[in-house]
Amino acid sequence: MDVRQETRVGHLILTPDDSLMCGGRAEQFERLLQEVIAAGQRHLIVDLGAVAHADSGGVRALVRGHLTVQQQGGRLALANIPGNVQRVLHLLKLDTVFPIYDSVDGALSDVAGT
Amino acid sequence: MTKPVEGTPKSILVVEDDRGLRIALTRLLSQDFRVDDAGDGTEALARLQNGAYDLVLLDLGLPGTSGLDILSHLRNGSAAPKVIVMTSDDTPQTLLRAVRGRAWDYIVKPFPPATIPDIVKKALASDGSLAIEVLSARPEWVELLVPCSLEIADRLQGFMMRLDADLPEAVRESVGYAFRELLCNAIEWGGKLDATRKVRIAYLRAKRMLVYRIADPGQGFKMDDLAHSAISNAPDRPLDHMAAREEMGIRAGGFGIFMVRGMVDELLYNEAHNEVVFVKYLD
Numbered sequence: 161m162d163v164r165q166e167t168r169v170g171h172l173i174l175t176p177d178d179s180l181m182c183g184g185r186a187e188q189f190e191r192l193l194q195e196v197i198a199a200g201q202r203h204l205i206v207d208l209g210a211v212a213h214a215d216s217g218g219v220r221a222l223v224r225g226h227l228t229v230q231q232q233g234g235r236l237a238l239a240n241i242p243g244n245v246q247r248v249l250h251l252l253k254l255d256t257v258f259p260i261y262d263s264v265d266g267a268l269s270d271v272a273g274t
Numbered sequence: 275m276t277k278p279v280e281g282t283p284k285s286i287l288v289v290e291d292d293r294g295l296r297i298a299l300t301r302l303l304s305q306d307f308r309v310d311d312a313g314d315g316t317e318a319l320a321r322l323q324n325g326a327y328d329l330v331l332l333d334l335g336l337p338g339t340s341g342l343d344i345l346s347h348l349r350n351g352s353a354a355p356k357v358i359v360m361t362s363d364d365t366p367q368t369l370l371r372a373v374r375g376r377a378w379d380y381i382v383k384p385f386p387p388a389t390i391p392d393i394v395k396k397a398l399a400s401d402g403s404l405a406i407e408v409l410s411a412r413p414e415w416v417e418l419l420v421p422c423s424l425e426i427a428d429r430l431q432g433f434m435m436r437l438d439a440d441l442p443e444a445v446r447e448s449v450g451y452a453f454r455e456l457l458c459n460a461i462e463w464g465g466k467l468d469a470t471r472k473v474r475i476a477y478l479r480a481k482r483m484l485v486y487r488i489a490d491p492g493q494g495f496k497m498d499d500l501a502h503s504a505i506s507n508a509p510d511r512p513l514d515h516m517a518a519r520e521e522m523g524i525r526a527g528g529f530g531i532f533m534v535r536g537m538v539d540e541l542l543y544n545e546a547h548n549e550v551v552f553v554k555y556l557d
Contacts, residue, residue, distance in 0.1 A: 182424060215451060
């Protein structure tokens, strides 16, 4: 799995190109999130547009990223979430935990207050 | 059959009677591998007799010797290559024969040839010793014994979801998620990721319901001890269990059982909690 990284308006945007499932991909993404936070990133947006599915391993990666960056005074937002992943987040009531946006631009506009 | 030589490019045999598809696959795979091809079963058997292959892409509907016969021949050899089956026959009977023949994956035609190199690379990188043992292969009663390795979860979910190909997508998706979650739990917590230990899986398809049973080799657990799981949370406090996890020194997580409970109609554990059954009603 590849994860594109791009910095815009002081935010690191991470775009995984595959589903986040236990058994490799979810764990890989979990490690990457922890690494970028440990390296000092405090404002993260995860673009889930290419993540067709996420199981509990994928959810764990996102929640752990959220908790870790929150402890550092930062924020992890989710953008561009496909229907299957939205259903999982809703089932787990996690759509009340993460800041969620229709698009990365929407997330950046919200931060910029426009 | 001889064994492939270590350190040389991986070798692939493409067995396909559709000339156009055979040429397309051979060209695509030749960029990274040493590739031979065969247009029928007899030619394939001759190639396998004389050469050593790491992987065979095998069409099932071949003239002469069928693909399933070749699969069975390969299983009786001493250095069996991994096999990816390609077929337009996606009936449960054929799928189960392929699983019993230890096919690594099962691809339903038509498919874009460009997707094949990634599937081949994934198969070649996988642990060839992780075999799925078929105990019962009736379409309405499938029973399997699988090693406790997460690597096998993807493959198995793919196989099992194809058994339900006739069901609405939403049902297949819920069942697939639930099965995978419980399988991963059984492999990780029950089997401790020890591939020498086995998880036993049963799938029953009745007229009005689907039943899955997953039995792991562990000691089980007590529901009262699951303060670190999301199932213990109040409805409006989805992360409360994280405090218990932190206290126990375990990383964030604990969503699996809660997810499954929301996706199936019934979720039942045995007394020791090392066997679980879930039911999905179909009407």
